[in-house]
Amino acid sequence: MTETTPDDRKGLKAKTRLIHAGRRPSEQFGFVNTPIYRGSTVLFPTLDDLTRRNAKFSYGTQGTPTTEALETAWTELSGAAGTVLVPSGLAAISLALLTAVKAGDHILVTDSAYRPTRIFCDGILARMGVETTYYDPWIGAGIEALIRANTSVIFLEAPGSQSFEMQDVPAIAKVARAKGVCTILDNTWATPIFFPPHERGVDMAIEAGTKYLSGHSDLLLGLVSANAQWLNRLRATFDAFAMCPGPEDVFLALRGLRTLDLRLREAERQGLALATWLAERDEVAVVLHPALPSCPGHALWKRDFLGSSGLFSVILRPCSTAALAAMLDGLKLFGMGFSWGGFESLVIPFDCRVYRTATQWSPPGPALRFSVGLEDIEDLKADLAEGFERLRAVG
Ligand SMILES: *Cc1c(COP(=O)(O)O)cnc(C)c1O
Numbered sequence: 001m002t003e004t005t006p007d008d009r010k011g012l013k014a015k016t017r018l019i020h021a022g023r024r025p026s027e028q029f030g031f032v033n034t035p036i037y038r039g040s041t042v043l044f045p046t047l048d049d050l051t052r053r054n055a056k057f058s059y060g061t062q063g064t065p066t067t068e069a070l071e072t073a074w075t076e077l078s079g080a081a082g083t084v085l086v087p088s089g090l091a092a093i094s095l096a097l098l099t100a101v102k103a104g105d106h107i108l109v110t111d112s113a114y115r116p117t118r119i120f121c122d123g124i125l126a127r128m129g130v131e132t133t134y135y136d137p138w139i140g141a142g143i144e145a146l147i148r149a150n151t152s153v154i155f156l157e158a159p160g161s162q163s164f165e166m167q168d169v170p171a172i173a174k175v176a177r178a179k180g181v182c183t184i185l186d187n188t189w190a191t192p193i194f195f196p197p198h199e200r201g202v203d204m205a206i207e208a209g210t211k212y213l214s215g216h217s218d219l220l221l222g223l224v225s226a227n228a229q230w231l232n233r234l235r236a237t238f239d240a241f242a243m244c245p246g247p248e249d250v251f252l253a254l255r256g257l258r259t260l261d262l263r264l265r266e267a268e269r270q271g272l273a274l275a276t277w278l279a280e281r282d283e284v285a286v287v288l289h290p291a292l293p294s295c296p297g298h299a300l301w302k303r304d305f306l307g308s309s310g311l312f313s314v315i316l317r318p319c320s321t322a323a324l325a326a327m328l329d330g331l332k333l334f335g336m337g338f339s340w341g342g343f344e345s346l347v348i349p350f351d352c353r354v355y356r357t358a359t360q361w362s363p364p365g366p367a368l369r370f371s372v373g374l375e376d377i378e379d380l381k382a383d384l385a386e387g388f389e390r391l392r393a394v395g
Contacts, residue, residue: 001180003023003024003025003026005021006076009021010083014193014261015078018261019076019372022068022069022257023069023073024069027065033254034065034069035066036066036247037064038064039060039063039064040226042057043368045235047108050316052294061244062251063238065246066130066247066250066251067085067250070223070335071083071084073254074192074207074257075225077193078155078192078194078196078197078205078225079199080197080205080225080227080231081226082234082235083226084222084224084238085209085221085222085233085244085245085250086221086222086223086243086244087175087221087222087243087244087249088210088222089114089188089206089210089220089222089245090117090222091222091243092206092207092208092222092224093114093120093138093186094115094124094236095224095234095241095243096204096206096224096234096266097121097125097153097155097184099204099205099226099230100182101130101152101153102130103129104129104150104308105130105131105132105152105153106130106131106132106150106151107125107130107131107132107133107151107152107153108132108133108134108146108147108153108155109121109134109155110134110156110167111134111136111137111356111359112133112137112159112161112163112209113166113186114186117186118132118134122272131370133358134357134358136358137160137165137166137167138165138166138167138348139156139172140167140171140172141171141172141174141175143172143175143176144175144179147175147179147181150180153181153183154176154184155184155186156169156183156185156191156202157186158195159189159290159348161186161188161189162313163367164313165297166290166298166301167239168300169197170200170201170304170305173202173203176203177317182204183202183203183204184204184205185197185207186206187205188207188311190305190307190308190378191260192205192225192304193210193260193306194264195304195305195306196311197225200304202227202261203226203227203229203230204224204227205220205224205225206222206223207225208222209222209223210339211339211341212256212263212264212309213253213257213260214252214341214342215251215256216256216342216343217339217343217344219251219252219253220245221253222245224238234276235347264309265307266374267309267310268307268308268309268310270372271289271310271311272292272371273377274370274377274384275291276374277368278384279292282315282317282393283388284328285315285316285365286315286364288312288315289312290308290312290379308372309341310341310370310372311369311372312369313350313367314368314370315363315367316365316367316368316391317364317365318364318365319365319366319395326393327387327388327390327395328349330386330387330390331383332385333346334387335347335368336348340369340371342371344373345349345370345371345372345375345380346370347371348368349367349369350368352367353394361386370386
């Protein structure tokens with residue numbers, strides 16, 4: 001039977017590895033995919049085996065062939081030493097932070113971080129005696145000045161998933177490494193396909209598998225990958241919580257993994273087409289898309305990233321709330337709702353002013369975030385063009 005080993009795959013292109021990683025047909029009666037293993041109990045044939053826990057899998061919380069398939073594939077894709085799976089992207093963030101902090105520590109978190117990350121830091125971590133300082137995402141190597149004797153973590157998100165500030169990840173990672181500080185990156189926007197996190201110097205990387213890995217808005221999942229330095233602690237923290245995702249969701253994520261490259265590249269194409277079109281509209285003041293040369297983060301994106309996904313924002317020229325509502329309420333193809341990365345297009349208004357502390361967010365008008373789906377781009381433009389007509393009509 002033809003089946004690649006991790007060694008065989010080392011010489012293959014990422015796109016090919018994505019198809020083969022985490023699959024062992026020879027262990028599944030030749031079936032192409034690893035099936036859904038459901039289970040708590042694993043039986044040991046003898047007392048000796050039981051006593052020594054002599055089995056590849058010993059209990060459901062510690063993994064199954066289904067979870068192992070996704071973990072190993074993600075590890076390979078990320079260039080990590082290992083991966084753990086948790087039930088949501090936010091759980092991945094909290095698990096990574098809890099892996100690296102202890103009472104009395106100080107951590108640095110980008111001001112552009114996903115808002116629930118801040119809520120975790122300001123609530124749970126503060127209660128545990130961990131102090132958070134938010135920093136300007138553009139800080140780069142200047143982060144050094146904020147590192148204290150008790151700083152244990154620098155948390156990054158590049159680009160910020162609402163406001164799209166880019167971060168100089170290699171520069172921050174270099175300073176952190178020299179100071180013995182752990183770096184954690186929320187890599188959900190780029191995925192390891194467009195930003196290989198560990199190669200760029202990050203210790204732990206988070207992915208909300210809910211977004212592009214799922215790709216279908218039908219599951220919640222989080223992944224944390226770690227380099228060799230952090231894997232054992234990550235795994236031990238995971239085992240202590242036993243915060244395991246359900247087997248169906250892991251299976252669906254594995255299914256999503258096989259088309260991830262294809263879908264991301266289409267999202268990139270669609271995203272660029274829509275962002276370029278929006279940039280030409282009179283109603284739009286600014287487009288925040290790192291792959292557009294007009295975006296402030298473009299140079300960093302070009303240097304460090306291998307592509308752009310289909311999530312970006314625009315700032316409209318000043319208009320009334322009623323005009324914005326007229327535009328958004330009448331859209332037929334763009335849904336309004338949280339999350340992103342599915343096959344369907346979404347739009348959502350946002351306002352960072354309500355939570356920023358280290359930086360000022362003062363856009364000239366309302367901000368909208370788009371997640372571009374797989375619809376025909378001309379239909380999407382027409383839906384938005386009609387929306388802009390309604391916006392203008394109200395004023
Ligand atoms: C959605 C999201 C998360 C959280 O993922 P959930 O699975 O919804 O908990 C984390 N980070 C970013 C950047 C996200 O967009």
